Amino acid sequence: MKRWLAVYAVAFYAFLHLPLLTLAAFSFNSSRFTVWDHFSLTWYRAMFHDPQILAGTWNSVVIAIWATTIATVAGTLCAYGLWKRESRFITGGLYLSLITPEIVTGISLLALFQWIFRWLHWHLGLYTVVLAHVAFSVPYVVIVVSARLRTIGPTLEEAAMDLGANEWQAFLRVTLPALLPGIIAAALLALTVSFDDFVITSMVAGVDSETLPMVIYAMARRGASPVINAISALITVGFGVLIILSERVREA
Amino acid sequence: MRLRSWFLFPTWVWMTVLFLAPLAIVLAYSLLTRGTYGGVGQPWTLENYSRLLDPLYLAILLRSFVMAAAATALCLLLGFPAALFIARAERHRNLYLQLVMLPFWTSFLVRTYAWMFLLRDTGLINTMLLKIGIIHGPLPLLYNDGAVLLGLVYGYLPFTVLPIYATLERMDPALAEAAADLGARPWTTVLRVIAPLSKPGIIAGAVLVFIPCLGAYLTPDLLGGGRTVLVGNLVQNQFTTARDWPFGSVVSIALMALVTVLLWAFLRTRKEPLV
Numbered sequence: 001m002k003r004w005l006a007v008y009a010v011a012f013y014a015f016l017h018l019p020l021l022t023l024a025a026f027s028f029n030s031s032r033f034t035v036w037d038h039f040s041l042t043w044y045r046a047m048f049h050d051p052q053i054l055a056g057t058w059n060s061v062v063i064a065i066w067a068t069t070i071a072t073v074a075g076t077l078c079a080y081g082l083w084k085r086e087s088r089f090i091t092g093g094l095y096l097s098l099i100t101p102e103i104v105t106g107i108s109l110l111a112l113f114q115w116i117f118r119w120l121h122w123h124l125g126l127y128t129v130v131l132a133h134v135a136f137s138v139p140y141v142v143i144v145v146s147a148r149l150r151t152i153g154p155t156l157e158e159a160a161m162d163l164g165a166n167e168w169q170a171f172l173r174v175t176l177p178a179l180l181p182g183i184i185a186a187a188l189l190a191l192t193v194s195f196d197d198f199v200i201t202s203m204v205a206g207v208d209s210e211t212l213p214m215v216i217y218a219m220a221r222r223g224a225s226p227v228i229n230a231i232s233a234l235i236t237v238g239f240g241v242l243i244i245l246s247e248r249v250r251e252a
Numbered sequence: 253m254r255l256r257s258w259f260l261f262p263t264w265v266w267m268t269v270l271f272l273a274p275l276a277i278v279l280a281y282s283l284l285t286r287g288t289y290g291g292v293g294q295p296w297t298l299e300n301y302s303r304l305l306d307p308l309y310l311a312i313l314l315r316s317f318v319m320a321a322a323a324t325a326l327c328l329l330l331g332f333p334a335a336l337f338i339a340r341a342e343r344h345r346n347l348y349l350q351l352v353m354l355p356f357w358t359s360f361l362v363r364t365y366a367w368m369f370l371l372r373d374t375g376l377i378n379t380m381l382l383k384i385g386i387i388h389g390p391l392p393l394l395y396n397d398g399a400v401l402l403g404l405v406y407g408y409l410p411f412t413v414l415p416i417y418a419t420l421e422r423m424d425p426a427l428a429e430a431a432a433d434l435g436a437r438p439w440t441t442v443l444r445v446i447a448p449l450s451k452p453g454i455i456a457g458a459v460l461v462f463i464p465c466l467g468a469y470l471t472p473d474l475l476g477g478g479r480t481v482l483v484g485n486l487v488q489n490q491f492t493t494a495r496d497w498p499f500g501s502v503v504s505i506a507l508m509a510l511v512t513v514l515l516w517a518f519l520r521t522r523k524e525p526l527v
Contacts, residue, residue: 001438001439001442002340005333005336005337005340006337008333008334008337009333009334009337009338009348012330012333012334012337013351015330015406016351016352016354016355016406016409017351017354017355019363019366019367019369019370019406020355020358020362020363020366022366022369022370022376023362023365023366023369026369026376033374033379034369034374034375034376034379035379035383073262074262074263074265074266075263077258077259077260077261077262077263078259078260078262078263078266080256080259081256081257081259081260081263082260084255084256084259085256087260090260090263090264090267093267093271093272095515095519096271096512096515097271099463099464099511099512099515100467100508100511101464101466101467101468101469101484101487101507101508101511102467102469102470102484103467103469103484103487103488103504104278104467104487104504104507104508105274106488107278107487107488107491107500107501107504108274108275108277108278108504109270109274110491111274111277111278111281111497111501112270112273112274112277114291115277131270132270134266134270135266135270135271135274138263138266142263167255168255171255192357195359196359196360196361198360198361198470199469199470203491213359213361216361216362216365217361217474220361220365220368220474221474228365228369229369232359232362232365232366235358235359235362236358236359236362239357239358239359240354240357240358243357247350
């Protein structure tokens with residue numbers, strides 16, 4: 001039994017990791033075909049010379065930073081508010097938002113923007129993408145920060161109040177510093193979900209706001225290109241670093 | 253408490269402007285008539301909803317349901333022994349858990365593309381099989397239902413491992429020992445004692461996989477190559493190519509209603525929070 005489980009585990013982890021590992025390995029292949037030729041950095045060089053990829057990456061970074069900042073502030077305040085007193089309505093809304101299929105979030109936000117544009121003659125652009133990303137990342141922040149609040153417990157703040165701090169002081173000088181690791185972890189999570197999103201982004205992006213996932217999607221649709229392998233490998237490593245950082249911070 | 257109401261203010265803005273208002277607009281669109289150049293117009297009607305009963309669309313709904321159910325079943329089947337392995341490991345449990353989560357933290361798009369890279373006609377698997385000489389022409393591995401199912405299972409597998417592991421870890425080891433003392437073989441213990449006792453984790457895992465699979469868009473789009481149309485693709489199609497916003501809205505509302513009912517039914521059975 002034990003041996004069977006171990007054998008199964010090897011197969012299971014191979015299934016989980018081999019696709020990404022081979023993808024990354026072939027990003028170092030000199031040939032454009034899926035036959036190993038020799039080691040080369042051609043596709044990484046090509047990546048850094050592709051204006052679409054560079055523009056997409058820049059847009060993704062700008063969007064992710066804005067969306068993360070807004071979502072982290074809103075989500076942290078929300079988690080704290082809910083921690084003080086539960087609100088079934090808000091919690092329900094957060095859950096619902098989390099399980100809404102991405103495509104439905106995407107089209108409903110598109111419908112909202114188009115509806116607003118009837119009166120204001122604006123266009124889809126970076127800011128609509130930022131708003132959409134705030135829309136789907138707030139629940140993630142609330143969940144991570146709430147988990148941290150539950151581990152801190154109410155005693156710290158009660159002690160501060162007993163010692164004469166008012167609500168604000170207790171929040172700013174006691175709870176917030178204790179909460180900081182959770183907030184940073186939440187921000188890193190929001191950053192990764194924002195940087196990764198394709199479905200919602202593609203619905204609400206304007207012509208000048210193509211993000212990196214949109215560029216990758218278009219390339220994948222067009223056909224095989226080892227450049228995608230190279231980007232994928234870099235994104236995977238980048239995400240890995242962010243997540244390890246966030247885990248470290250959360251455990252601290 | 254005044255502080256609290258200020259703190260929840262941004263959330264109320266988020267909820268009304270970025271969550272409820274968009275859904276309300278979609279609900280309104282679902283009751284309006286398709287405009288001549290796309291968009292929507294008067295009069296109000298319920299007709300769009302009756303189109304949902306068209307056998308063509310019912311078939312798509314059914315396909316999505318079957319696909320999501322198959323993906324869920326496979327995820328549970330593959331995830332349970334993995335969870336059991338981690339729960340019974342004497343050392344490195346955290347490492348094993350993180351190894352399950354690792355691909356999940358990678359970009360979903362990249363993970364889906366990895367399977368295109370492996371499965372396409374000029375992909376790694378076909379190239380290798382051709383080279384060895386087992387096959388003489390590329391196998392049609394990509395752009396079919398099987399590829400979509402594989403992509404969904406790969407994408408959501410961690411969602412079954414984690415909750416099942418959580419229940420297994422909390423389970424009293426004495427229960428398995430008792431079963432063994434009473435003469436149960438290891439397999440019997442797993443099937444008749446451990447599996448039934450980990451029902452809460454299995455249900456949680458099933459819900460966590462089934463809900464996103466039901467509304468999946470990217471996986472069927474990239475791995476199914478237009479041939480495998482699921483509900484998510486139908487919604488996207490109605491809003492872009494077909495330019496039929498009212499019907500696209502109807503499908504969205506139906507999908508929303510479905511996942512909401514599922515979540516509600518699931519949360520009713522649980523006392524602790526979902527995440």
